[in-house]
Amino acid sequence: MPATTVRPLTPDDARAYRALRLAGIAELPATFCTTHAAESGLPLAQIAQRLRTTPHQIIFGVFDGEQLIAIAGLRREPIAVVHDKASLWGVYVAPQARGRGAGRQLVQAAIAHACTIPELGRVRLAVAQDNLAALTLYLSCGFTLEDSPATDGMLQMQLMLPRPARASASASAESNVFMKINTLQIPAK
Template sequence: MEIKLLTPNYASAYWELRLEALQQSPEAFGTSYEEAIQRTNPIERVENNLRTEGNYTFGAFQQDKLVGMVTLSQESYLKMKHRANIFAMYVSPEARGLGAGKALLMEAINKARTIEEIEKVNLSVVSTNEKAKNLYTQLGFEVFGVEEKALKVADTYYDEDHMTLIL
């Protein structure tokens, strides 16, 4: 498993994996698959995101195939620059259990540690996603709040745990 910082030339592979994530785990993301496929110029938008200052998207590769991803994004407002957020964490089912998620998250945390301003990293996770929560806890994240009915997929509501890691 190789972890790389994604550059704009990985935009197509990222977009493919993103669509897979939205289909495989609809309860884990704020965006729906239906909304995503209606976007105009999605590859161009991903390219722009991958070159945005303060955004770092890492990919896990298995034999040159992108099988996992995570984004670390530093807050841009002056009063919040000490914070960063973890977004869009996903590992393909065929690559789960091989350490990709942990490697991705560690890469994002290590990147955050290299940015002097960042003092804490936040993330949100569906409260019933025990595997993800266990990984986050293992890496030092702690729950600081629970949002009831944070997401609604079809007629099912999902609570989210808000977690933080103080660097």
């Protein structure tokens, strides 16, 4: 794929984002959690607001020159009991850009961003079980299928985020506990 760029979308990208999202909904209605009528009825200002990066959401786009050719969002809940999970959502690659790496660029950008959020431990997504290209992409990026059966033709997948700092700190703490137990002097009775 020649000179593509990946970046977070901004409110200035609202028109291009809406057009590409509507194309995705028209092509693959079952994979989006909305309808074409509902999405096309949203005011452009509301779409622009959706594109504002917040601590809980970011939407990435892949551009071929000035043309937006792929989109994906990463969202996490602000609720404390689930703030360690994020969802990859709204992934769509324009037909003319498929098979040239745009989807991989999006998924990798979302994973890289998720890794910068210390409290996140996993990214989840839902994918149509008959979408072999998407399944192959997600599996090659490290996602695994969850044990739950497919519902409404959708499979659940997850990616456990690498946390080497946590793992080494945890191992170090465990090692210190083990050392303390090993060196504990128990007085004779």
